Amino acid sequence: xxxxxxxxxxxPIAGNIVVPGSSEEYKTGNWRSFRPVWxxxxxxxxxxxxINCPEDSIKVKDGKRxxxxxxxxxxxxxxxxxxxVKCIKMEEESKFQE
Amino acid sequence: MAKTVPFTGAQAAAYAMKQINPExxxxxxxxxxxSIMEEFSQYVADGDVDTEFIRVESxxxxxxxTSGASAAGVRAMTATSSAGLALMFExxxxxxxxxxxxxxxxxxxxxxxxxxxxxxxxDSMACRDSSWIQIYSENAQEVYENTLLALRxxxxxxxxxxxxxxxxxxxxxxxxxxxxxxxxxxKFIGNPPERPHLLDIEKPITIGPLQLFDYxxxxxxxxxxxxxxxxxxxxxxxxxxxxxxxxNHGFFEKYRLDDxxxxxxxxxxxxxxxxxxxxxxxxxxxxxxxxxxxxFRPFPYKEIAKALxxxxxxxxxxxxxxxxxxxxxxxxxxxxxFDSSSKPSVQSCIFGLGGRDIWxxxxxxxxxxxxxxxxxxxxxxxxxx
Numbered sequence: 001x002x003x004x005x006x007x008x009x010x011x012p013i014a015g016n017i018v019v020p021g022s023s024e025e026y027k028t029g030n031w032r033s034f035r036p037v038w039x040x041x042x043x044x045x046x047x048x049x050x051i052n053c054p055e056d057s058i059k060v061k062d063g064k065r066x067x068x069x070x071x072x073x074x075x076x077x078x079x080x081x082x083x084x085v086k087c088i089k090m091e092e093e094s095k096f097q098e
Numbered sequence: 099m100a101k102t103v104p105f106t107g108a109q110a111a112a113y114a115m116k117q118i119n120p121e122x123x124x125x126x127x128x129x130x131x132x133s134i135m136e137e138f139s140q141y142v143a144d145g146d147v148d149t150e151f152i153r154v155e156s157x158x159x160x161x162x163x164t165s166g167a168s169a170a171g172v173r174a175m176t177a178t179s180s181a182g183l184a185l186m187f188e189x190x191x192x193x194x195x196x197x198x199x200x201x202x203x204x205x206x207x208x209x210x211x212x213x214x215x216x217x218x219x220x221d222s223m224a225c226r227d228s229s230w231i232q233i234y235s236e237n238a239q240e241v242y243e244n245t246l247l248a249l250r251x252x253x254x255x256x257x258x259x260x261x262x263x264x265x266x267x268x269x270x271x272x273x274x275x276x277x278x279x280x281x282x283x284x285k286f287i288g289n290p291p292e293r294p295h296l297l298d299i300e301k302p303i304t305i306g307p308l309q310l311f312d313y314x315x316x317x318x319x320x321x322x323x324x325x326x327x328x329x330x331x332x333x334x335x336x337x338x339x340x341x342x343x344x345x346n347h348g349f350f351e352k353y354r355l356d357d358x359x360x361x362x363x364x365x366x367x368x369x370x371x372x373x374x375x376x377x378x379x380x381x382x383x384x385x386x387x388x389x390x391x392x393x394f395r396p397f398p399y400k401e402i403a404k405a406l407x408x409x410x411x412x413x414x415x416x417x418x419x420x421x422x423x424x425x426x427x428x429x430x431x432x433x434x435x436f437d438s439s440s441k442p443s444v445q446s447c448i449f450g451l452g453g454r455d456i457w458x459x460x461x462x463x464x465x466x467x468x469x470x471x472x473x474x475x476x477x478x479x480x481x482x483x
Contacts, residue, residue: 008316008323013256014197015317016294017304030312 032075034090036068042087049079049088100282100343105275107268108133110238111177111203111261113275114245116141117283118201121172124152124163128182129215130265131205135177157182161189161202168198169305171295173249175200179265180207180221187225194229194321196306199252199293200259202230203245206366206417207265208452216453217265219366219418223426229321231259231328232395234365236351238263238273243343244392246283250335253291255327264367266453282342329396349398351390352405354380358387360468361406363431364415365391368449368456372415375461386465397430403438406431411468413445415461415480425477443473449480456480 012018043065050058050065057073059066068079080088105113111134115123123142125135142151154160160176167174178186183204193200204222208214222232233248235241241263248259263269278286294303309317336347353373355361362372369390379386389405406412416425424432428446435441447464449456460480467473 005312006316008319011313011316011320012294013317013320014195014305015307015309015313017307018294018301020302020304031310 027071029069029071029073032070032073033093034075034077035070035093035096036073036075036077036079036088037091038068038079039087039089042085044085044087046084048082048084052078052082054078100276100278102274102276104272105238105242105277106133106270106272107235107238107241107263108205108270109137110242110275111245111263112137112141113277114242115175115203116147117278117280118173118175118246118249118287119147120149120175122152122164122167122174123149123176124154124160124167124174125176125178126154126157126160126182128157128179128207130207130269131177131179131182131203133269134203134205157185158189161186161193164200164202165189165193165196165198168193168200169196169295170297171293173290174198175202177203177205179205180209180215183221183225184209187228190225190228190230192306193258195317197256197321197324198258199249199256199290201245201248201252202258202260203241204260204262205265205269206262212452214452215265217267217367217417218451218453219262219416219426220451222260222262223418223420225260226395226426229257229325230395231255231257231325231393232262233259233392234262234394235268235392236365236367236369236390237268238271238275239345240392241268242275242277243339243345243347246287247335247339247347249287250338251328251332253293254331254335255324256293257321257324257328262366267367276343278342286339286342325396329398332393332396347392349393349401350405351388351392353388353390355387355389355405355409357385359385359410360465361387361389361409361412362415362461362464363389363391363412363427364417365394365427366417368415368417368461371456371458372461375458375465378458379462379465384465384469386469391427394427394430397434399430399434399437402431402434403440406435406442407438407440409440409442411443411445411471411473413447413464413468415447415449415456415464417448417450419448419451443468443471445473446477447480448477454481
């Protein structure tokens with residue numbers, strides 16, 4: 001997630017984005033202070049979390065949710081809040097930092 | 099062939115714009131700038147320029163349209179004064195932040211309140227930290243030449259440039275101005291350089307995206323570097339212009355300064371008054387001189403420190419206030435002297451706010467006080483009741 005960032009001599013001037021369609025490369029997960037930790041064993045696959053996720057960070061495949069995409073998750077905690085079986089816990093991001 | 103004509107400072111600015119022939123000019127009338135755009139819109143109406151002249155609803159829009167046009171890749175210019183510049187302020191920072199080589203003539207006028215249409219420098223001085231290059235002009239001749247120089251400098255380092263002249267004193271007074279012929283100017287300004295722009299469909303780009311704690315700092319560092327580049331490029335371009343015009347375009351002008359014991363430092367039209375005083379006092383054997391600032395951003399600290407090395411006492415004449423702090427020019431002169439081995443006595447003077455006249459006798463008094471050692475640490479307000 002923590003891709004090495006470029007120095008001031010290496011980036012285009014004025015913050016210009018010189019490659020089209022590059023927003024997918026812009027990782028915003030590092031804005032997060034809390035990380036949703038999902039317990040797949042307790043999950044009943046009700047799919048409330050992917051529907052409510054404002055960042056579309058929880059993809060669904062074959063009727064089942066996948067792991068949260070931490071490159072875009074801002075840690076808002078809506079998924080944990082709407083979960084009827086409380087299988088998502090918000091953990092402090094600092095715990096996961098090296 | 100160069101020709102000499104009777105021109106006001108406003109006409110001189112408009113004529114430089116005519117010769118630059120920018121693709122877009124967007125402006126809103128404000129006294130005393132209006133005279134520039136009146137003159138320029140006549141050139142547009144007469145078909146003397148190819149410019150698309152956009153009459154906008156405010157200065158905020160004027161600066162927005164100008165920077166938008168510049169972001170689209172063309173030469174774009176505007177002009178304003180006082181409250182107009184204040185209203186532009188948000189987009190003033192956007193223009194430099196986007197590294198757009200816009201050139202803007204500023205006709206210096208006091209800021210409200212109280213409302214006042216006459217000259218002081220608080221409008222442009224309020225923009226001294228906005229990452230715009232600032233060039234100040236003593237007279238209509240300098241307005242004309244500085245505007246041409248500004249374009250070259252802007253396009254060289256990709257920063258916008260403000261060219262200042264005193265409201266009414268310069269903008270509305272007729273002087274002899276020597277104009278270069280169109281071909282000479284065309285050759286001097288050249289073609290606009292290749293730079294990233296919005297209408298390049300071969301290389302589509304985004305201008306002005308969000309940058310947070312991850313890259314904003316790096317982008318601002320680049321801007322500081324661009325100012326460094328402007329400091330290095332200015333003398334080269336200035337020499338190129340001087341070779342054509344025969345006029346001096348140093349960072350600043352030294353007037354009878356080298357052997358002076360007492361010196362005045364100021365900018366814009368008051369430098370002319372100071373020269374007249376100096377000539378008269380020199381005839382009486384008094385060793386007085388002037389350092390007239392031109393380039394205020396970037397500020398040439400080292401060169402100024404060197405120029406002041408042998409001066410015993412200095413009076414800095416600011417036509418603007420920095421309430422609760424040293425006025426703008428004084429602050430920079432003191433900064434320059436901090437790293438200098440010589441430590442002249444420095445007298446702070448503020449004059450001319452809201453267009454209050456400064457007379458020859460006032461400047462003579464400043465020199466007499468310096469020569470008599472009547473220098474104190476508090477600011478002298480010249481002409482204040």
